[in-house]
Each structure stands twice: as structure tokens, then as C-alpha cells.
Amino acid sequence: MRTFLVALVALWGAALPSFAQGGMMGGGFGGVSGRPLDTDLTTATSILTPGQQSEWAFTMKEGETIIAAATTTNFDPAIQIVDKEGKVLGENDDVRLGVQDALLVYRFAKAGSYKLLVKAFKGAGGGQFKLTLRRFVATDIKVGARTTSPPGGKSVQFYRFSAEAGQTLLIRNAPELSVFSPTGESVALGSSLQEQVARTLASFRTPAKGDYYLRAVSTRPYAFTVAAARVAPLTLGQAPVARKLGAGGVDIWTFQGTEGDFIRLHAKAEGTMIYAQLAAIPTPDSDDTDTREAIALFEVGEKTEGELVALLRKTGTYELTLAQPLGLETDYTLTTTKTVRGWEQKAPLKETLALGGTDYYAIDGKAGELLRLEGLSEQFDIELELYNLRGEKLTSNDDGGKGRNALLTALLSQTGKYLLRVNCVGNGGSGAYQLQRAPDPVRPLKLGERGIGTLSAEGTEIWSFTGKPSQALILSVRLPDFDTSVRIFGPDGIELAARDQGDSTSTLFGLTFPLEGTYTIWVSSKSGAGKYTLRLIEAD
Template sequence: MFRSIRLIGEANMGLRSLAFGMAVALAGLTALASPAAAQDPIRLGGEVQGWFQDGDAQLTSGEYVDVYVFEGRAGQQVTIQMSSEDVDSYVMIRGPSGFSEFNDDRDDGDVDSQLTVRLPANGQYRIQATTFAPGESGRYTLSLQEGAGPRISAQGGGRAQDGTVNAGQLSTSDDAISSGEYADSWSFIGTPGQTYVVRLNSAEFDPYLMVRGDGVEEDNDDDQTGRGSRNSRIEFVMPDAGEVSIITTSYEVGETGAYTLVLEEAGGTTALASTNGSTVRPGQAVTGTLEVGNDTLRSGEYMTVYTLNGQAGDHIELTLRSDQFDPYLFVQGPGDFAVANDDDDTGEDGVNSRLVLTLPASGEYQIVATSYAPGETGTYRLSVTNSDAGSVETAVSPRAGNSFADGVSLSGMLSASDEQLTTGEYADRYVISGQRGDRVALDLQSDAFDTYLFLRGPDDVSADNDDGPNGTNSRIDMTLPADGDYTVSVTSYGPGEVGPYSLTAGLSMGTPRQAGVQGGPRVFAIMVGISDYGGYSSDLAYTADDALKLAEDLRREGVLNPSSVVLTDADATVAGVRGAFAEVAAQAGPDDIFLFFFSGHGSQQSVAVSGNELDGLTETIVLRDGQITDTEMAELFASLDTRLSLIVLDSCFSGGFARNVVSRPGVIGLFSSEEDLTSQVAVKFQAGGYLSHFLRSGLTGDANYDGDDLITAGELTTYLRRQFAAEVMDVQTQTMDGQRSYQHLVVERGGVQVDDVVIRIGRG
């Protein structure tokens, strides 16, 4: 039986307000009852045999548990499998930065467990092998493998579905057949005696297909249909057993890439069940959403299908991008044409998907926008372009240089003799070489037309800009993700526009405000976290750790000034905070950043209605022996003379501080909830609050979207909003008088602009 949600040892979510005073249970998902479980090492590629029995360590909810540890690295993908004939397996993994995943059933109706995860950080990870129900005893086998591991049963690949397209990927983490080629194995249950056709298509490797079953042994290298295709096709009769294995592999050893596996009854079609998108054409970009209620692939991914009418020989480029899920593209068309692309983990934009293809025949093609994993949702942008558009590449003159490092400055002319995009705009192209990690800026200016600038490069990098800071001129400022040649396309916003232009390209320090930001220990911080309130208020889980971990992370990143102060529990008094301001803030100068961070209880007090307190309530942070109001906090911040000041409050009603504190230039406010709502403890991340957890990961690199080591106000606030949308949107909270709502992040940037630098990481 598949169990989608399971709680082990229930823990209160915990409202972090003085008024409600609700304590958070410390049990959590990983809590153990006595005796504690020994931690045994397990190596990657290894397997252990275990036995649950009386006397073993137990979770607080009564299940026996064994713990295994291993060292992992950031970005590494691992697969954990747990199988048993005696118990209903349950496996969990815990690691750095509050990382936590679990799995009950590997497949619907399966009592074994399988969990494939990508590790978020370097460090030690703990695998907890346990059972679904308390008191289950017996033997089990646990294995740890690097890579995606088998997708279904012990085979790789999955369960092939009749009458649809099954998307897959050959990768170096797959098992290899005896001759050395990587392979996935798909199982299929069909009607005995029925004739089936299976096709393996890929634009990235030479497919090789095998079918094995009771009395069935068929191999095929190339589909001999007269079209010169390298794709593979087998027609077979389903044996009496009604089940076969379909092995998808390559002709040459070591080949990898995306593929589609099409299975149907002989004489059937491979048309998708529905087309719920629209007709698209080259030169068009559409936005859409994968969401609950969409059509799905048989493997569970939501999808939208678009129709493209093309001609034989058309060169088409498709790009599917999303910040909210891992995109996957595939295309079907006349003559069993089918190609797919995932582009996972390739370069800076590796989760986006791109296909460049030549249409083999005239007719209707179906473009499927979907996700790499089942159940992923979010908005996306699908771009369809004619890859021949503006195909004339204009060499940059040698004296101007042909690399970003040397700098490029040239004058050109859009004219009616230039190549035209399919949408009617004239275009020139230039090739400029660059190196991974270079921050570059391109400026396109013209008094004759409304400029438009495109940049395309290795690893499917893509950037474009219509209007720069000067209205009709264009600017791109970005960090290059790979070494290689980059194609710069100069065109116009509207069809048929012509006239002279100037293009400059070279290395960039960002905007003038960014160029002046110094690296090193420039963050002067007061970090306060209270878990033990000593009876003044109810205790909280993890909140003291929030302050300690933030200090540790910033110190490790090389940005925390030694004069910074951490106040936890008994030291976090009103006098302690005021004294820290007098000590730390006085040392922070005009080139520095000041950070005040608080994780703990928040409250409200009645005051007269005014322009600053429209609801007649003032908000407070609750310290060990008293409270500091938003008005008092504003007075403390008024004493600062810094480049930028940041107030981060992870407490109930904290949004009420925005109006008073963020009242002058150079102050950013980040608040865990709106001014009349409570905030929840982030038990799932073993953090005192969601804002605390995501602030740490954002400031230490996750918000560094463009890779330039400058975390800007725009990047940080965008990162936090995205994390709240993904993880906190369904977290319930309430007002002081019990009206229920949901927790939302409050951001107030005041006069701080999106490209203002919060911190420079990775540099001394």
C-alpha cells in the first residue's frame, strides 16, 4: 500500500508568539527513545544486512531503527534501497542544513523502500532504516548507490506504458550490460498473443533496443524503414506470461543522453491523449503552468501539449525554462519522429531544456512541455525560434579584439539587405569568446530604432534584453557559465526597423554601485536567538540554534566582522541587545553592512491609533526579560552610518516592524509574517523559523543566481520569496484572536535597489 504521508512521533508546529505561548515538542521526525541507535558506517556502492529485534533502539512512536552514516558531497545524487520479506520497510535520510527526505513504498503496492536524492551540501548524512508500523521485527537489506539507481523494481528504466511516450535518460550512473554500454530496463505487461511494436528514439546517441521474455529474444540496432534513421524498432508477440523486459541501450560503449520509448499495439498510433496547449509558431514565446488538474504522462508528470505546423527541412530551436521545476521537452511528429531533452545538470542553467532539430517531414508536430520528475508544478516559458534566423555571422574586426577580456567596440547598420528573423526583424550576429566565471556587459545603442539584444552560448546559455536603463537601448550584464564562443545577435524590437547602432562588450564589475563594494569581513552583525525563555515565556525549539548557525555560516564565508555579537537564551536580554547596538553599530562604517537578526517570540501591545500604527497595536520582539518595540528598534537603527542595513525578524507579527524601521534609505527589512499573523517553527528543517533557514542558505550562495559572488538585494529577496512559495505557502497561522490564515514573507526594501549588493561572498 502506498503511503504518501507518515508522521513519526508527532511534534507541535508551535506558534511563536508570547500571547499564545505554545511550546514546541522536541521529538520531531527523527527522535529516538532509549536506547540510542548506534551509527554504523555504510559506503557508496555498499550493502548491509540488518535485523530488527527486541532491545533495538526505537523511535518515539515505537518503530525499531538502525542508523547508518556516510560522507556526501554537494550535488551528489545517491539512491538508498531497503528491502525485506519480514517487515514493511521505511527509510529516511538526514543531513546538513536541515536536509530531510523519507520514503515508505518504492512503488504502489510495494512494501520495499527506495529513495533517490541529490545532496545539498558536503558533510555527514544519516540513513535511518526503520519500519512502517511499530514493533515490526525481522531481517532487511539496505544498499547505498551513487546515481539515480533503479527506477522500478531492481531494473532501471521503469514500467513502460502502452500507447504513450515514455521518456528516459542514459547516464553514467546507469548499470552497464556485459559489453559495456549503459542501459535501462523497462518492464511491460501486455495481452498474451497480441503483437506489439516498440520504438527507441534519440537525437543524442545511436539507440539499440532489446526485448526479453518467455520465448521472446529480439534485438535491433537501426530502424530499417527506408528513412536512414538510427532509431531502433522491434515488433514482437507477447508471450503467454504476458510480461517482457525492454532494454534501452546504445550502439557504442559510453553513449549517454535523453531518449523516448514508444510502445503500442501493432497498427496503433502514438498520438498523445490530448492537446491542452495551443498552436505555436517560430518566433513565438508562450507562458504556461504545470499544475494539479493538468493532463499527465503515465509516469505522473503534468504536461501541456502544443502544436507546431512545420515543413520538411525547417530548423527549429525549442527552449523550456522554469525557476520552479526541472523542465523536460519532447517532440513527436510524422513518421514516428520523436526526440526528447532534459539537459539536467549542464552548466549554470542546467535544469532548463533545449532542443535544436531539423524537421524530417512536413506536417503537424506535438511539443510536450513537462517536468523531469512526477508531480512537479510551476510556471514556465516555452520559446520557439527558427534557428536559421539571422544566420549571417559578422566577424568582429581584429583591431577591436574578439573576446570579452579584450573588449569589443564597433559600429554597425541594420538594413534591408540583412537576414530577417521569421517575425520580420533584421539581424546582425557577432561571435565573441569568453571564459567561465567572467562577468560581462553588452550595451547596444541606437538613435534610429528600438534596440533588442540576444546572447547565445555554450551549455544552452541564453539571455536577452529589450530596454536597458535608457529606454530604447539594450544592456545585458551576466556571468558566463562556460568557456567558449558566444553569439551576440543585434536586432530591433519591431519588424523592419533599420539604422546605425553601436555595440560594446567587455568585462564588467556590474553597476557602478556594485563595483565599489568591498569584499571581506564587512558584515557587522547582532544575532539573537532564544529557545530557553527561563519562564518569561514558553520555550521554543531551534531558535537559539538559528543565531548560532547564521554566525557560523557567515564566519565560514569570510564576511562576518570579528566584532559581531551572538546573544542566545540567558544573554538575550533587553540590556544585552541595547549594549550590542552601542558596541557593534559604532564600529560599522559607510563601506559596511549592518545586520540585526532575531529568532524567537514576537508579540503586540495596544497603543493609540496613528499614522504608524493604523491598527492601534505596536509590535515587539520578546527577549529573555522584556520586550523591544518597533518604535524603539527604529531609534536603534537611526544611529547607524553604514552602506546598507538589514533587519531580519523571524517572529510572530514581525511584519509590523516594516513601517517604523524601514523608514530611511539604505535599510532592508525581512520579516517572517504579516503584522497581525503568527509565525511557525520550521520543524521540517530543524530550524526555529522558515526565514532563518532560508536566509542562511541564501546568504551563503544559494541566492547567487548569476554566479558573480555578489548577492544583491534583488537576488536575496527573490530567493526568499521563491523558497516561501515552495515550502511555506500551505503553512497555517492565525491572528491574536484566532482567525486563521497562512504565513507569508514580508519584504520591505525601502530605497534599496535590486542591484545593490548585500554581501560579496567567496572573496577575502
């Protein structure tokens, strides 16, 4: 048997002592390329002869672990670990359903000589493949116990702990780290909390029951804790819940949500801060994009720590995660609602905005409807924002009305519910306010005649005209020297053309209409105020 012990030790470094490869079954390396990526990871490229196997001999210590992966697009690889008598101790064909690469984790109970075999599944196929090997001795730790780094300043250290399937585990004050599952796959680490907490707290969900391996990298002494989050069910709209959050702990509340639910969640802690984050729990057939897009979060004021306002875009299971950023023990009260107040717009609505708060209202709208709403307040600088039922902001206005009042104007493109958000600019004010429907602002524009208008700061004026299918017209707009925009909408509320004026004082639109009906021209001030003119003529 040909061996490459000297060459491999030189290439792969001291992490793989007594490690040799040969072609005992006619396989052989057929060329090898390896390099030390770090102190525990090695890669090599080899060629498998069809119908044969490649094998590597090595000596292992008691309690030593390897994570071996064979990847290729040329054949379906399989990995086996065998002892010196040829008994199969561990094997793997597919990482998981749908992934044909092989991945194997094995911990050696006894010191001795072993072999790693790479072959094609059922002996079919061959060709070039890549072998990746991670080799280490892990220190056993327990979930919930504090772990300190070993003496001597070792830069890479592995730890092993057991966990049940579906647990949410948290690693607080950890150094740079990665986690491997019982199958050897790398577990995605993240924090379901704000950046301030994420700096000291990483979290992950265990995909299966078994032993997990944590790889820590640091040249300085450290101490960390792997802890299981406290998980409890939650019913939206239930009575407020009082709870004590233990030192270093994290609470996770799970609940069922329905597409279109508008929810407000507020964890209030006396005398300290508490951070909250909402996430969708993935299903077996979902991906990261599905879970990210399942929630539309709305901005909350800086004075409302622990509050979340969200619109659920998908039906499913959600989790609310709560933590104290410094890991301090704290008492908190959790309040939840899943309703939003309706406003029919038939009469003015008078309300009071809490300090740093936001109010939301559900309003009905129809496709092609021109919506114009005023927000009035003498006590704070009121701002209005309009959202569709996917939580996407359609438009907003701060000072479009008189003084500091808001005047929001929107042409609706869909029939259904919309959300109106009321808040104070800067989130620092409070007091009484009034909402009311503003008069229809549309002015008719006749073909060939000149229209004259006056824009207020951040204001909008709307003109209408009748168009016919395939009719071709030219719209000329002349404006003073301030920043404006011009938009043209069809009878169905769909935008046909738009242009920001910038430094230009005039612009032309060439228009051909797809539908018969009433079209609208929106002239808006982005900054400044003044007069403008517009004219609609037949195209030659």
C-alpha cells in the first residue's frame, strides 16, 4: 500500500498526526491538494476510481472527535469510519434529504488505529471529490453551567453538550464561536434581540436531539454560559402577565398568529430596560425569506422600550423574545392586543396621544379613491402615515397643512383595509389631536387651457382630466425654482408617469392612455412653495 504520511503531515500540519492515505482498494488519491485553514480544519482534493474506494489511516486518542465531509457533483459520496478489524463504527451517505454530500460526526471511545473510507453509494460512479476534516478533543459542559476558558491561552477550544430537539439555546458573553449539530452541520447563530443585546447574547434552535459541539476562538481568558430559554405559550389579547426574568435569562413567548393580525406587544419593566424581538417560527417547508417576510414591524418611540407593533403577513406560529440587555434580574408585565381601532371618516375624531406613543386606525378604501386626511394639533407636531395591509408605507405627511398640521393625500390602488398611523415628529410630544377628512381637492384641467396653482411647503395639488384609450397628449408643467415632483395616475389608481423636477423649472410628458376614464395629475412640493402652471394639449 502506498502511503503519504510524510507529505500529508507537511501539508496538513500537526492537527492530523499519524494520518495516511492509500489505494488499498485501487482508489488512491490520484493527486492531493491540502492546506491548514486553521488549527482544527483540513481540506484535501482526491479522485475516486469508479467501483473502488479511497481510504485514510489515522491514530486517534480516547475521546477525540472528527467531523468529516465528502462533497462532489460527480457521484453520490458515502463516508465510513472503520476500526482495524474493518468493523463499521459510523457511516453517512446523505447530509439530509435532498443533499447527497456525505457528512459524519464520530467520537472515538477508545484510542487506537482507524480508517476513514470514501466511496460511491452502492459503488456507482467516481471522479474528483473534496474531503474536509475537522479533528478535536472537546471538553464536556452542561447547559446552564458557567464555563471558563482553559489555562494556557489556547486560541481554539471545543466544548460538547447535550440538548433536546426544538430547544432554544442562548450563549451569553461568548467569544467568537460556531456550533455544530449532532449530524455535523453548522448551526446558524443569531440573536433574536436588538444589537445591544446581540453583542453579548447569541441564540439558536436545536434541530435534533443529541450532542452539540461549540467551537470557541479567543486568545484571551473568557467565561460563558449555554442556557435554555424559558418558553411559555401566549394568547394575544389575554390579561396582562406579570413575570420575573432571572439574571442572565431570556423569556420566549409563543403564540398563533393569523395573516392580517395587527398586534401590539409591550413588556414593561420598572426601573430598567427590557428588549423585545418578534420572529416567525419556520416550518419544515419554509426558508429564511419566508420567515423574514412574515412580519411587518412599525416604528415605536424611543421612550417605549419593550414595545413592538407589527402586522402579521402569514398564518403560523410566532415567538416573542424578551431579555434584559445586561443580564440583570428584573420584573416585568407583558400586555398584548391584536385589534386596531376603526375610523369611518364620516365625522372628525378627537383623541389624545401619549408621550412618545403612536396611535393606529383602520380605514376602508377603494381602488381609484382619492384619500385626503388632515391631522390637527396645537400641542405637538403631528405626523400622519398611511400603510397597506402588508405593512408597506404608501405615503406620509408632516407639515402639509396649516402651521404644523399634517395633510395626507393618497390615491388608493386597491380596495380593502388601510392603516393610518398618528405620531409626533421626533416621538417626543404628546397631547390632544383631531383627525378629519379634508375636502376633495381635485381641480379640472381642460384640454388646451392653462391651469394655474399655488403650492404650500410640502403641499400637493391635484388636477383631473378625461382620457380615452390610445389617445396621445402632451402635458407641459412650468414651476418656480423649488424642488417639486409631478405624478400622473390612471382611473384605476395605477401610476403612469412620474418625474422629480429638481433644479429644472419646466418639463414635458408624452402620454398615451390605456383606459377610458378620469386621470389625475399630482403636483407636490418637496421643499419650498410658490406658483406653477400646467397645460394639456393634443399630440401631433
